[in-house]
Amino acid sequence: MWSEAINQMLRQWMRKGALTLHLPDGTARSYGDGTAPQVTLRIHDDATLRRLALNPDLALGEAYMEGSLTVDGDDLHGLLELVLRNFGGGRRSWWNLPGRWLRKARRGLDQRNIAASSRRNVAHHYDLPPRLYDLFLDEDRQYSCAYFRDPGDGLEQAQLQKKHHIARKLRLEPGLRVLDIGCGWGGMALTLARDYGVQVTGVTLSEEQLKVAQRRAREEGLEDRVEFRLQDYRAVTETFDRIVSVGMFEHVGLPQFDPYFRAVHDLLAEDGVALVHTIGWAGPPGSTNPWIAKYIFPGGYIPSLSEVAPVIENNGLWLTDLECLRLHYALTLRHWYDRFTARLDEAREINDETFVRMWKFYLVASEQSFRFNRQDVFQFQISKRLDAVPITRDYLYRSGLVPRQAEVETLDRARDHAAE
Template identity: 55%
Template structure:
């Protein structure tokens, strides 16, 4: 059976039972089976042979396959630790990858707004089910063992703020500001004046409400704007620019536009910090299931695709840090929290939606644990003199920020039980 051979090639350690719709059992591996994959209709076999990277997730969402003896995380862990397997369509797509990537990531302003709304305009109530109290929807920074998610997200904000060399009164732009947590943190703890821009109407409204609740509306403003539109009206307007978890949505054809915009909006002694998911193993293509259901137009780049563009647009890379397993740990926390409040998510949406998010969170975590994904932070400047000669200033700034009070108005209350990880 071709599907057995496909699964055998993908499978890492462990033994898997495959049960087809006619009740036939196929043991894949030599030891006692750890898991059973059960197929519930004949078409699943055909779909998996044609394009497993797309159709496996779809079949799980639709209940056309199920896992016995474990969870979708357990099964994906087994499959993703083996060889990457392509179906017939998948191989053809991969061969055309350099061409298709540019088409798939072509994100003019209108499409960018649509892509953002697809994912980030889900309700605030949904994201509150599994995010930290400040609603940070990006990689946390686990600077100490056994940190809680709230503490690790606070550490992330400190880590980024330290790299920005902020002093009171500086003008800061937050590109892709989310629900406003980073902008509010920078204004509250450094005295900066921050402008946040986003394409998500849902996030925009929440961010404005949070600024008002925190009493920071005089120092933090938010706009529903595309960075390309915004850049044209703000030449050299900012001392600092920060962008966290937004670059993944820019798209390769627009990297030059993006970094040109960053350069043009920075003043001569300005500093920028770009925080993004990336790839350790070189250029590739976005998983088709992720592209269709989670992040249309999205792509996590290799540094070899980013640094040449930075060089060509005249910015200087003044610091680069690779965060390897931090996002795996972040996703582990999100997955556990989502599981604990799954019934509330189902009440907001439906069972298929919950299965989609289970598949997404499990697959995303494993992509960092097993398949070469990472997070990079690039510090950029226009001038060689914009940052100190030594990196000591970062650690000193983090220590100073850690001593400040963080439980202040404007942070989103998060009521998950204290026993949650």
């Protein structure tokens, strides 16, 4: 019964690429038009067949984690390219539709993200052993999309370029007060304080990230210019000349979009500028993939532009610039995957094989979503005043806006690290 359901689903939707499927009874079937990628998938028990037929969005990742589904050559990139090219855009068999409708209907409840649940959700992902992130992130621990001036840029250089690209959009001047919402391990805040002479307050809900950020500030002698707090952004009360938020808005959740931008409005000075960098969805609103919600980012939600723009407008803010980085995150994720898989033995010392397979699936699924689905990266530049930033984007690409010596020194450090 379940093998026939899988067969019907694949024959209906598999049009691009080539899939050879080996079933638990020893039989094999082929699907697709024979073009690349060509992938061989093996399902090892009937229970996995049933789960894949009923809830493929959740079961595919779970079965790979458990080893009840394997890919010849461990070709996760090929498998997930096939999945997204053929099943992207909401294509599903009729018996899968009620589950998708239910997820969309429940998204407000699942993402309500009040202060207590926000802290639990952050701890689920960001309070993992710090050694895990050392395996694949750059030296500065930038856990968000890098900025590639050229696809051949190394990860260290691209992450540095991301920070300076954002700094240009913030129009920084020495002495300005900056709020970093979701400051992570402190890399952005420390860069802005060190290279631009601003005063930064960084807030996070992760205890592990806070420890690292505070230690880094002490080691760099920047405690007089950077303060890191374990604090929800909704509890901040001061006013700031600039606000930056990188890779945090994905965790806000749909019901909190209005409180988030209301906080940006209330915390921002009248002539201030804010920059919100977030993964986005270049299509109609949807729901969070159930595997991602269960194992990686509980409470998370990738917003559509049509969901964000009205909230910005309704809170009296100007959207002064919008940039879509598109494939920059796919390039970032490939660097992360290559670094992680080069150190799998160390990863297995931190956690078990199931976790390692989960992390690989997460990195590859994310990369392929940027390549073959509707996933994007939005940078929203926001202000209260129409004239808070120049009327053209030329200022982003002129030399001299970044302290030149600081930029040269930091680029040299990045290149030296990459060469080691």
